[in-house]
Amino acid sequence: MSMKRILTISLVLVVLVSFLFVMGCEPAEPTVKVGSKEFTEQLILAQVAILALEHHGIPTEDESGLGGTLVNREALEAGDLDLYWEYTGTALVEFMAHDVITDPEEAYATIAEWDQAENDLIWLDMTPFDNTYTIMMRREDAEEMNIETISDLAAAINADEPAPEPGDWNFAMSHEYEARDDGVDELQETYGFQFDYADPMDMGIVYEALREKEYSVSMGFATDARIAAYNLVNLVDDMGFHPVYNCAPVVRQEMLDEFPEIPEILNPISEALTADVMSDLNMRVDIDDMDADEVAEEWLIEEGFIEPEE
Amino acid sequence: MIKVEGLTKVFPGQTIPAVKDLNLEIKEGDVCVLVGPSGCGKTTTMKMINRLYEPTGGKVYIRGEDHMKIDPIKLRLDIGYVIQEIGLFPHMTIYENIATVPNEKKWPREKTKEKVEELMHLVGLDPEIFQNRYPTALSGGQRQRVGVARAMVSDPPIMLMDEPFGAVDPITRARLQNEFLRIQERMSKTIVFVTHDIDEAIKMSDTIAVMNEGELIQHDTPSDLLSAPADEFVANLVGRHRSIKRLHLIRVHEILKEVDRTEPLTEDAKKEEVEKQLEDSDLRTVIVVDRDNKLKGVIGASDLKRKAGEVAGDYCHEVSDTVTDDATLNDALSVMLECGVGYVAVVNEDEMYQGTITLGDLLNVVREDS
Amino acid sequence: MFRTLWVWIGIPLIMIGIVAAMIIYSVNNPTDSIVERMLTYERVFRVIRQHASLLLISMTGATIVGVLGGIMLSRPSLYRAGRVVETIVNIGQTVPSIAILALFYTILGMGFRVAVFALFLYSILPILRNTFAGIDGVDYSIIEAARGMGMHPLRILTKIELPIAFPIIVAGFRTAIVINVGAATLATFIGGGGLGDLIVTGLAVRREMIILNGAALAALSAILLDYLIGKAEERVVKWS
Numbered sequence: 068m069s070m071k072r073i074l075t076i077s078l079v080l081v082v083l084v085s086f087l088f089v090m091g092c093e094p095a096e097p098t099v100k101v102g103s104k105e106f107t108e109q110l111i112l113a114q115v116a117i118l119a120l121e122h123h124g125i126p127t128e129d130e131s132g133l134g135g136t137l138v139n140r141e142a143l144e145a146g147d148l149d150l151y152w153e154y155t156g157t158a159l160v161e162f163m164a165h166d167v168i169t170d171p172e173e174a175y176a177t178i179a180e181w182d183q184a185e186n187d188l189i190w191l192d193m194t195p196f197d198n199t200y201t202i203m204m205r206r207e208d209a210e211e212m213n214i215e216t217i218s219d220l221a222a223a224i225n226a227d228e229p230a231p232e233p234g235d236w237n238f239a240m241s242h243e244y245e246a247r248d249d250g251v252d253e254l255q256e257t258y259g260f261q262f263d264y265a266d267p268m269d270m271g272i273v274y275e276a277l278r279e280k281e282y283s284v285s286m287g288f289a290t291d292a293r294i295a296a297y298n299l300v301n302l303v304d305d306m307g308f309h310p311v312y313n314c315a316p317v318v319r320q321e322m323l324d325e326f327p328e329i330p331e332i333l334n335p336i337s338e339a340l341t342a343d344v345m346s347d348l349n350m351r352v353d354i355d356d357m358d359a360d361e362v363a364e365e366w367l368i369e370e371g372f373i374e375p376e377e
Numbered sequence: 378m379i380k381v382e383g384l385t386k387v388f389p390g391q392t393i394p395a396v397k398d399l400n401l402e403i404k405e406g407d408v409c410v411l412v413g414p415s416g417c418g419k420t421t422t423m424k425m426i427n428r429l430y431e432p433t434g435g436k437v438y439i440r441g442e443d444h445m446k447i448d449p450i451k452l453r454l455d456i457g458y459v460i461q462e463i464g465l466f467p468h469m470t471i472y473e474n475i476a477t478v479p480n481e482k483k484w485p486r487e488k489t490k491e492k493v494e495e496l497m498h499l500v501g502l503d504p505e506i507f508q509n510r511y512p513t514a515l516s517g518g519q520r521q522r523v524g525v526a527r528a529m530v531s532d533p534p535i536m537l538m539d540e541p542f543g544a545v546d547p548i549t550r551a552r553l554q555n556e557f558l559r560i561q562e563r564m565s566k567t568i569v570f571v572t573h574d575i576d577e578a579i580k581m582s583d584t585i586a587v588m589n590e591g592e593l594i595q596h597d598t599p600s601d602l603l604s605a606p607a608d609e610f611v612a613n614l615v616g617r618h619r620s621i622k623r624l625h626l627i628r629v630h631e632i633l634k635e636v637d638r639t640e641p642l643t644e645d646a647k648k649e650e651v652e653k654q655l656e657d658s659d660l661r662t663v664i665v666v667d668r669d670n671k672l673k674g675v676i677g678a679s680d681l682k683r684k685a686g687e688v689a690g691d692y693c694h695e696v697s698d699t700v701t702d703d704a705t706l707n708d709a710l711s712v713m714l715e716c717g718v719g720y721v722a723v724v725n726e727d728e729m730y731q732g733t734i735t736l737g738d739l740l741n742v743v744r745e746d747s
Numbered sequence: 748m749f750r751t752l753w754v755w756i757g758i759p760l761i762m763i764g765i766v767a768a769m770i771i772y773s774v775n776n777p778t779d780s781i782v783e784r785m786l787t788y789e790r791v792f793r794v795i796r797q798h799a800s801l802l803l804i805s806m807t808g809a810t811i812v813g814v815l816g817g818i819m820l821s822r823p824s825l826y827r828a829g830r831v832v833e834t835i836v837n838i839g840q841t842v843p844s845i846a847i848l849a850l851f852y853t854i855l856g857m858g859f860r861v862a863v864f865a866l867f868l869y870s871i872l873p874i875l876r877n878t879f880a881g882i883d884g885v886d887y888s889i890i891e892a893a894r895g896m897g898m899h900p901l902r903i904l905t906k907i908e909l910p911i912a913f914p915i916i917v918a919g920f921r922t923a924i925v926i927n928v929g930a931a932t933l934a935t936f937i938g939g940g941g942l943g944d945l946i947v948t949g950l951a952v953r954r955e956m957i958i959l960n961g962a963a964l965a966a967l968s969a970i971l972l973d974y975l976i977g978k979a980e981e982r983v984v985k986w987s
Contacts (some may be wrong), residue, residue, distance in 0.1 A: 135953075242935070242948040242950075242951040243951040243952055245785075245944075245948055246781050246785050246948045246951065247781065247952065248780055248781065267935060267938070267944050267947070268857065268935065268937060268938035269935075269936040272936075272938070275857070276857055276938065279856055279857070281858060281938070427895060429895055450897050451897070453897030458895030458896050460891060460895065461888075462888030463888070463892070464886070464888040464889045464890075465892075466892075466907055467986055467987070468910045468911050468913075468984075468986045469986075477893075477896055478896055478897065481896070481897060481899075481902070511985070511986040513986070513987070527896070
């Protein structure tokens, strides 16, 4: 036998054995790999899903805190994730490249239909809470100046009313909000006013920026615990500028085929997640310094979705 | 010029004094060498003179003035200072290095330039070539010369030198020592010179102060020190080969005049003259000079056989080494031993031929002495 | 003459030109509305101006404090303290700049001034350490020769120690400025502005073009400053 033939045969053997090995490693029991984005609300929702599924005997793998929106989405499409909670508004604009929809039901129906048809991804029932962008002021300033809606704010600015501390009509926002099509530029255009200036910063500190009176107005997320804790107030988006961001678990169809009971488990849970509930859960993590899985377990037991472990 | 009385130094945190009750007087124009093993207090003593170390007790008088009453900065500006490591400033040119003290004294630019150039000539460094170079571009010997020039540029009457030639090779050291002695002959500075090398001490000094464990053991002229060591320690330091050490004390020109030897031949002398002198000479060699009395070479018997020609110049070969007339007999001996011949030609600063001395001449000197 | 022009104007202009071409292209050919909004000349110049202010103010302060501090610590009376500070500084240098920023956010709050202060403190470290090490590293025989010749301690510092330590101090300054240019991109997290605005926004909305412009400007500043300081040092220090 020539050297070349020996090499060829060895190579074929190695490849064959590798194949068998890889196939042998495929887990006999499929597990649901649950991902999430990196902020509090997402971490809690991931734990809620994991605990509920595990409680009903469905094995899961915790991939929470995986990365940003796109990282999770790509992992889901690639099959590296099986489930994560996504917001209707985000998915519409980011994945579907659809125009902004401000009606919750319409937004949900549009994206759910498209994702099932195009990507074999199933949107389970959405939450009542709508974690949309919100424009905030300090409660005492808003009350003193009689500002309840964004239109009121625009009117005050346009009337040259003196700004609360720090004395400018300035605006704290996340980097994303500065750049987005439904961000600060469009907001000002829609409501017809102009901040003195607007600074981007880490999303995590916009609430403190407002509380510490570095800025007179800031943006935030509607369900964030700090809004109540810091005595801030959401201005009503009376012109329906911000898209809706209700949340729903998105699952791969293959996993639903494997575990058809998943919707029955998660849908009632989503229904229970109102804005007040979500804000409260966020507060337990952000303000009371509890872990996301503790908070999730506590709430699921309170609501009777799972029984406490003996 | 310098008078030291009961000088004592105890360093903080130590009980044994580094220098103990030292008395010493150095006359104007004298070179006083402090010699002794390392740690004997010789450097400490020197540094107390310019107040780099403040004395714990005792007095130092400079020209009769208590040096504690002189501002230390002013005191040091008027005392030349050379150390073994030289301490040239690497970021300054040779010119700037030498001009350090004039600049500190705020001399006018012209005066500084004149003095720096004069000193560079004095130590044998051509200002044209060297003044804009940086110390890293110089050899060890050249750096030492710059160090000496820097210390002498403002013409201080007193100089302190701490093993100034310690860091160069023996041949360069001998050359620097001889140059220094020649300069000193002209300048007549009062010099305190620290070394641990007894040979150097004997060669350089007018007086030697032997120190041990912080105390002065003996202060004498070199020749008295050699003939009458005060105690066992000094005797050991001076060593058994005192006769050879005497060779350090005598300069070549001192014995040259006593030596009666045939005149050299000029390069155009006839072959017959060469042959004749070769037979008569005790050197078995003929010295050849040119018309300006510069050393041209030597002719041995083999040169006559091997080479062809009419006159002396055609036969001679160059000599590998010579000594200058201010070298010591010890230097002359070294050259003879290194070249493996029994004689060495002597030239002066301008390479004019001065004469020749032989191993026999040296033997006579040693014999006379003992 | 030609060489000087080339070194001081030619090479820097080429560097600037490449990045400028990229910015002009990006501004004129936005891939979508987000890139168009973020990459305008006005916005790019604003973040460059902010970044330069962060850099200039913090480096000026850090250089003054670092060099003076290094000199003080190298004095014999404070020498022991100097050794201790050197160790602390070396440890401090291992703390990531983002951690320094986070620390100062919790202590002092947010904004441009806090960012400048954090950058200032962070940049002191290499300058202080190198000034101390540079002076400490001057051969003792050089100082002794200077003292022995009657130089005043202050003259020894200004004429001998500082000039000999100069290349090491400059090396510390270069390190500081390169670190500073990079660290200043983090100022955006606490609302301090600068090139970080472009980079972090670009990351948040996943538009490589925005990231690339911000990153290229930061890299250009670091490389250009390091290059120019290095060349300037070569001109000044002729002796090593």
